[in-house]
Amino acid sequence: MSAQNPEPSRSGAAADIEGSSGAGGIVDDEAAAEQRHREQELKREALNRELARLPMTDLGNVERFRKRFGDQFKWSKALGWFFWDGKRWSRDGAEARVRIASHETVRAIQDEAKALRDIALGLSQEHDIVPGEIAKARKDFEKQYKTKKDQAAGRLQLVHDADDPDVAAKAEKKRKAKADKEARFKRVIKVLFLHMDAGALADWGKASEMNSKMTPIDGHAAPYLATQIEAFDADPWMINVNNGTLFVDKALPGMIGFKPHDPTDLITKISPVNYDPRAxxxxxxxxxxxxxxxxxxxxxxxxxxxxxxx
Incomplete structure (x- = not known):
């Protein structure tokens, strides 16, 4: 009887390809994670730029809270605060989470100030504006517009002109020294205002960390996030479990459907089990x-x- 032939060995190249497939998968996962992280960073940067333009007032901070955390909290006059825990709207520890979110809101004002400084830095690099020009522009601006009222009006006009393409086009067309100087001054003054706003915003952020400033955020935000108590758990044909939500739909085979947790369902209850259709x-x-x-x-x-x- 002849001996059984051994299993043919794989070539080195084939083994290398097979062995690298796992590593390739890891690399792909890391690349996807890096891409998601970058997208999140871009969203945060865009949000910081948006919120940096909100008023430096208590109500401005309330609006910041709503923009950053409005999708994570609900408030009911009858039961108080709820928070979305990823599976349901929960009351357990909701008050503490709202307070923490308030703290994070005012701390993030420093990120908003940084966003303004980054814009100013970008404009400075684009137009070769040096710090000395900014300091001189501030001195000239304060000399020309002495009162706060005049400064506010002057800022509106100067920023409008700096953004107006017609003004820039006329300055370019004339190519006169005076026009060029004025156009550059307006660019410099725009950078100056960004730095001034960033400084004021950073100071406001520090002031907002006082308890007297943070307390109104909870109370003033509540009406904007209010939900009638009757709206919670309104659908009796939905059953929330650990890994999703069961629901009744007569159009489906067996009339039972299963979907991911959805905050718009306004479910506050959950059964601590996993649904397995094969069980x-x-x-x-x-x-x-x-x-x-x-x-x-x-x-x-x-x-x-x-x-x-x-």
Whole structure:
């Protein structure tokens, strides 16, 4: 009897390719994670630029809170605060989470100030504006516009002109020294205002960390995030479990559907189990088969039990 042929060995190249497939998967996962991280960073930067333009007032901070955390909290006059825990709207620890979110809101004002400084830096690099020009522009601006009222009006006009393409086009067309100087002054003054606003915003952020400034955020934000108590758990045909939500839909086979948790469902309850459509219940099935040998009777009992749970 001839000996059994051994399994042919894989070539080095084939082994290298197969061995690298796992590493390639890891690299792909890391690249995808890096891409998601970058997208999140871009969203945060855009949000910081947007919020940096909000008023430096208590209500401005309330609006900051709503923009940053409005999708994570609900408030009910009857029951107080709820927070979205990823599966349901929960009251457990909601008050503390709102307070923490308030703290994070005012701390993030420093990020908003940095966003303004970054814009100013970009403009400075684009137009070769040096710090000395900014300091001189500030001195000239304060000399020309002495009162706060005049400065506010002057800022509006100067920023408008700096952004107006017609003004820039006329300055470019004339190419006169005076026009060029004025156009550059307006660019410099725009950078100056960004730095001034960034400084004022940073100071406001520090002042907002006082308890007297943070406390109004909770109270003033509540009406904007208010939800009627009747809106919670309004659909009796939804059952929330650990890994998603079961729902009744007559258009589906078996009339039962399953979907990811959704905050718009406004569910506050959850059953601490995982739904598995392939799971069986052998002990119950065996008992029911002994108690009701007839299949039609077993189906009736199961339907009756289901109606009893409603």
């Amino acid at each position: 069986g219940c052998p002990v119950f099935d065996a008992f029911l088969k002994r108690a009701q040998p007839d299949e039609d009777n077993r189906r009736f009992v199961i339907d009756w039990l289901g109606y009893s749970l409603a």
